[in-house]
Amino acid sequence: MKILVSESSDKETRKILDIPKQHLLHLLKIDNGYHEVINMTDPSKELRVYFDIESYQQDFVDILGEVLKLLNGIFNTTNDDWAICDGSRFLEKEFKVSYHILSKKYKMSLTDLRRLVQKLHKPYIDDSAYWFSMYYNRDEGSLRLPNQSKKGINKEGVPMTIMQGEIADFFVTDTDGLTLFRF
Numbered sequence: 001m002k003i004l005v006s007e008s009s010d011k012e013t014r015k016i017l018d019i020p021k022q023h024l025l026h027l028l029k030i031d032n033g034y035h036e037v038i039n040m041t042d043p044s045k046e047l048r049v050y051f052d053i054e055s056y057q058q059d060f061v062d063i064l065g066e067v068l069k070l071l072n073g074i075f076n077t078t079n080d081d082w083a084i085c086d087g088s089r090f091l092e093k094e095f096k097v098s099y100h101i102l103s104k105k106y107k108m109s110l111t112d113l114r115r116l117v118q119k120l121h122k123p124y125i126d127d128s129a130y131w132f133s134m135y136y137n138r139d140e141g142s143l144r145l146p147n148q149s150k151k152g153i154n155k156e157g158v159p160m161t162i163m164q165g166e167i168a169d170f171f172v173t174d175t176d177g178l179t180l181f182r183f
Contacts, residue, residue: 001018001019001020001021001024001036001037001171001173001174002016002017002018002036002037002039002140002173003016003017003018003019003024003034003035003036003037003145004016004034004035004036004037004142004152004153005017005032005033005034005152006033006152007152007153008154009154016037021168021171021174025167025168028145028146028147028148028167029147030147031147031148031149031151031159032148032152033148033149033150033152033153034144034145034148034152035142035143035144035145035148035152035153036142036143036145036170036171036172036173037140037141037142037173038140038141038142038143038173039140039173040110040130040131040132040140040141042110043109043110043111043114044109044110044111045109045110046107046108046109046110046175046180047107047108047109047110047113047172047173047175048102048103048106048107048171048172048173048174048175048178049075049102049103049108049113049181050100050101050102050113050129050172051067051071051099051100051101051102051117051125051129052099052125052126052129052143053097053098053099053101053124053125053126054096054097054098054124054126055096055097055123055124056091056094056095056096056097057094057095057096057097063097063099063124064084064097064099067099067101067122067124067125068082068101070120070122071101074116075103075105075106075181077103077105079164080164081103081104081105082101082102082103082104082164082165083101083102083103083104083162083164083165083166083169083170084099084100084101084102084162084163084164084165085099085100085146085160085161085162085163086098086099086160086161086163087099087100087144087157087158087159087160087161089157089158097124098157098160100143100144100160100170102165102169102170102172103178103181104165104169105178105179106178106179106180107175107178107179107180107181108180108181108182110130112181112182112183113130113183114127114130114131115183116183117130129141129143143172144157144160145160145167145171146160146161146162146167146170147159147160147161147162147167148160
């Protein structure tokens, strides 16, 4: 699997390693700041269905419950069909909600994921997770893996804590055994 290990603050230099899945499962037990690289040059590429949820709040709102209800209605699933990581934290005067929600059952093309997120048009779904940045010299995105902080990419962010699922459920590019969902 392609793993973003480090990146300079200006994003000009990136260190990406190809780490075998079984070795990566072992490495993810501690915080190395790893992010999975998602190649976005081919939008027909099938990926595990994933959502990056972010919101800043002053009051507690059950965004996770709202998102799961929405996703279960679309995918005809239950809450147990989703792998969930939590990277929420308190900042100065507000609470930053941060979840990664990945399907244990479904994969979709990147094109369909982009269409779905666009149609949902929810302010807490980070739609930048489906597009590469023009600041990079490659057409790649990335998603932080379980137990990992943002230290590898020079940002603040606590390690993502698994709330539900196994580490392997959080690999976006590992789609073996998943059912194709067309949108």
